[in-house]
Amino acid sequence: xxxxxxxxxxxxxxxxxxxxxxxxxxxxxxxxxxxxxxxxxxxxxxxxxxxxxxxxxxxxxxxxxxxxxxxxxxxxxxxxxxxxxxxxxxxxxxxxxxxxxxx
Amino acid sequence: xxxxxxxxxxxxxxxxxxxxxxxxxxxxxxxxxxxxxxxxxxxxxxxxxxxxxxxxxxxxxxxxxxxxxxxxxxxxxxxxxxxxxxxxxxxxxxxxxxxxxxxxxxxxxxxxxxxxxxxxxxxxxxxxxxxxxxxxxxxxxxxxxxxxxxxxxxxxxxxx
Amino acid sequence: xxxxxxxxxxxxxxxxxxxxxxxxxxxxxxxxxxxxxxxxxxxxxxxxxxxxxxxxxxxxxxxxxxxxxxxxxxxxxxxxxxxxxxxxxxxxxxxxxxxxxxxxxxxxxxxxxxxxxxxxxxxxxxxxxxxxxxxxxxxxxxxxxxxxxxxxxxxxxxxxxxxxxxxxxxxxxxxxxxxxxxxxxxxxxxxxxxxxxxxxxxxxxxxxxxxxxxxxxxxxxxxxxxxxxxxxxxxxxxxxxxxxxxxxxxxxxxxxxxxxxxxxxxxxxxxxxxxxxxxxxxxxxxxxxxxxxxxxxxxxxxxxxxxxxxxxxxxxxxxxxxxxxxxxxxxxxxxxxxxxxxxxxxxxxxxxxxxxxxxxxxxxxxxxxxxxxxxxxxxxxxxxxxxxxxxxxxxx
Numbered sequence: 047x048x049x050x051x052x053x054x055x056x057x058x059x060x061x062x063x064x065x066x067x068x069x070x071x072x073x074x075x076x077x078x079x080x081x082x083x084x085x086x087x088x089x090x091x092x093x094x095x096x097x098x099x100x101x102x103x104x105x106x107x108x109x110x111x112x113x114x115x116x117x118x119x120x121x122x123x124x125x126x127x128x129x130x131x132x133x134x135x136x137x138x139x140x141x142x143x144x145x146x147x148x149x
Numbered sequence: 150x151x152x153x154x155x156x157x158x159x160x161x162x163x164x165x166x167x168x169x170x171x172x173x174x175x176x177x178x179x180x181x182x183x184x185x186x187x188x189x190x191x192x193x194x195x196x197x198x199x200x201x202x203x204x205x206x207x208x209x210x211x212x213x214x215x216x217x218x219x220x221x222x223x224x225x226x227x228x229x230x231x232x233x234x235x236x237x238x239x240x241x242x243x244x245x246x247x248x249x250x251x252x253x254x255x256x257x258x259x260x261x262x263x264x265x266x267x268x269x270x271x272x273x274x275x276x277x278x279x280x281x282x283x284x285x286x287x288x289x290x291x292x293x294x295x296x297x298x299x300x301x302x303x304x305x306x307x308x309x
Numbered sequence: 310x311x312x313x314x315x316x317x318x319x320x321x322x323x324x325x326x327x328x329x330x331x332x333x334x335x336x337x338x339x340x341x342x343x344x345x346x347x348x349x350x351x352x353x354x355x356x357x358x359x360x361x362x363x364x365x366x367x368x369x370x371x372x373x374x375x376x377x378x379x380x381x382x383x384x385x386x387x388x389x390x391x392x393x394x395x396x397x398x399x400x401x402x403x404x405x406x407x408x409x410x411x412x413x414x415x416x417x418x419x420x421x422x423x424x425x426x427x428x429x430x431x432x433x434x435x436x437x438x439x440x441x442x443x444x445x446x447x448x449x450x451x452x453x454x455x456x457x458x459x460x461x462x463x464x465x466x467x468x469x470x471x472x473x474x475x476x477x478x479x480x481x482x483x484x485x486x487x488x489x490x491x492x493x494x495x496x497x498x499x500x501x502x503x504x505x506x507x508x509x510x511x512x513x514x515x516x517x518x519x520x521x522x523x524x525x526x527x528x529x530x531x532x533x534x535x536x537x538x539x540x541x542x543x544x545x546x547x548x549x550x551x552x553x554x555x556x557x558x559x560x561x562x563x564x565x566x567x568x569x570x571x572x573x574x575x576x577x578x579x580x581x582x583x584x585x586x587x588x589x590x591x592x593x594x595x596x597x598x599x600x601x602x603x604x605x606x607x608x609x610x611x612x613x614x615x616x617x618x619x620x621x622x623x624x625x626x627x628x629x630x631x632x633x634x635x636x637x638x639x640x641x642x643x644x645x646x647x648x649x650x651x652x653x654x655x656x657x658x659x660x661x662x663x664x665x666x667x668x669x670x671x672x673x674x675x676x677x678x679x680x681x682x683x684x685x686x687x688x689x690x691x692x693x694x695x696x697x698x699x700x701x702x703x704x705x
Binding site: 047048049050051052053054055056058059060061062063064065066067068069070071072073075076078079080082083086089090093094096097098101104105108109111112113115116117118119120121122123124126127128129130131133139 | 151152155159162163166167169170171175178179182185186189192193195196197198200201204205208209212213216217220221223224234235236237238239241242243245246249250253254256259260261262263264266267269273274277278281282285289292293296297299300301303304
């Protein structure tokens with residue numbers, strides 16, 4: 047089993063890949079994919095710290111990861127509903143076109 | 150044996166994540182995204198949290214990935230290829246990764262080996278959820294209900 | 310004594326084979342042990358698949374007052390060999406504009422998830438291939454990956470009918486996954502563990518020597534068994550819920566553009582999914598590998614498991630020969646408006662059964678709970694008043 051810093055580096059790399067997807071793409075669904083990857087990287091971080099850290103009475107890291115997965119699923123559902131809703135209105139999924147409130 | 154498994158899973162996860170972030174065709178990116186989550190679930194198994202790994206596969210690959218591909222199908226008029234790629238995002242991502250790497254390598258407290266812990270059974274997680282964490286559990290339940298109703302309302306067709 | 314030898318004969322055979330590797334390092338023994346498990350599992354279930362494919366045709370034939378296949382081999386039992394040779398020598402056609410990687414990976418993924426799900430079911434005493442702590446959750450996690458594979462099959466073919474068939478299949482599978490999982494919750498609640506071994510061990514007692522403590526003998530267990538079985542029918546896309554592969558409507562749905570060996574892989578994945586769901590139903594509700602009465606315990610455990618599995622598979626085939634196909638909107642209505650409330654009622658009835666003492670009083674109270682909800686749902690969802698009387702029009 048590698049040391050904790052290796053797990054943290056992998057988690058940081060996954061986080062930055064998610065950040066890359068969220069920042070550099072125009073399609074709304076790609077941005078959502080990036081956000082989900084960032085959440086997964088954070089979960090990995092929590093579980094790694096739980097495994098390597100002092101063991102408390104309750105498995106706190108595991109609990110936080112469970113709730114984080116549940117909330118990520120809810121957020122993905124609502125985000126995708128938003129994408130469908132504005133696709134219906136504007137017939138495009140390019141987030142640069144969402145500039146109605148500009149100026 | 151553990152290190153070999155770790156290296157293989159790490160390569161799979163990061164390669165799939167990079168593919169998901171950079172492939173031009175949407176459906177391929179969505180399927181690579183599902184493979185990334187298989188990799189993350191494998192990490193959870195390696196770290197001894199099997200329940201979380203199974204929940205991850207179940208929720209992310211069985212539900213979120215299916216949602217994403219369905220949405221790609223329903224918004225297909227200009228999909229197929231994603232036009233435009235913002236190279237500033239690559240610079241920022243690399244900068245953030247550099248910063249995090251520096252922080253990790255300069256913290257001696259995280260260069261520790263794995264202690265031997267007792268196995269985490271589902272029974273222990275269940276007991277924790279129902280005794281110490283019962284309030285967050287109920288709140289997550291309410292949140293999921295609200296998200297369900299909200300998503301339904303957002304996509305309901307307006308009555309003409 | 311002799312009963313124990315026959316019962317554990319496969320375990321002893323495997324330990325004898327592993328003793329040849331006595332001097333090797335630990336991880337080689339682990340890998341060899343897993344490989345032996347995998348080969349045994351694949352051998353048994355692929356043979357069962359071949360047998361069931363010909364038996365199904367013969368049973369359906371007999372139900373339709375004709376012989377099934379009876380030319381190849383004694384009573385036609387070598388028909389799978391002929392089918393296999395036919396499938397293997399067929400030309401493998403891939404549409405020119407299909408997405409080659411996705412089109413290729415879909416049947417592999419669907420077969421892989423079906424076979425993975427078989428790994429956590431206890432087939433006999435000490436005979437679970439992979440005994441992990443969250444076995445039931447593993448089964449459902451792997452089963453839910455099937456939907457993604459079905460989508461890949463439909464999309465990778467670049468064919469509108471395949472896409473429509475895939476979307477219908479996924480809608481059906483996602484809707485019925487909820488009753489499938491929620492009906493296992495009463496069992497998990499009553500036993501207190503997610504491991505199939507613990508669930509089988511909790512069904513090991515007998516009252517008065519001849520009434521087994523299987524969960525199907527309780528009212529909530531019987532209701533949950535029926536709901537689980539129907540959801541399993543839908544998950545494996547079997548008649549009466551085989552809208553995704555309805556031949557007269559949508560050609561073969563998401564499998565339209567697959568020929569030869571890839572189609573055989575889809576076919577195999579469907580049957581192995583059937584085996585997995587039936588195996589889980591036997592484990593959860595029908596007492597796993599336990600005998601029905603105490604005096605028959607000398608018969609080995611795996612014989613009982615496969616006997617119960619065969620009984621459930623016969624019911625699958627029987628339903629295919631008897632019922633017509635259901636319409637897709639009827640299927641969805643049934644799932645969301647009837648099965649989901651009934652599944653939640655089973656959880657409530659199991660709790661009532663547990664807290665009124667698990668005896669006759671608990672039995673009657675939980676029966677009352679289920680009965681009241683069932684009657685209320687039947688009254689609320691009554692469709693007789695919504696349709697007008699039939700008028701017949703004849704050509705004049």
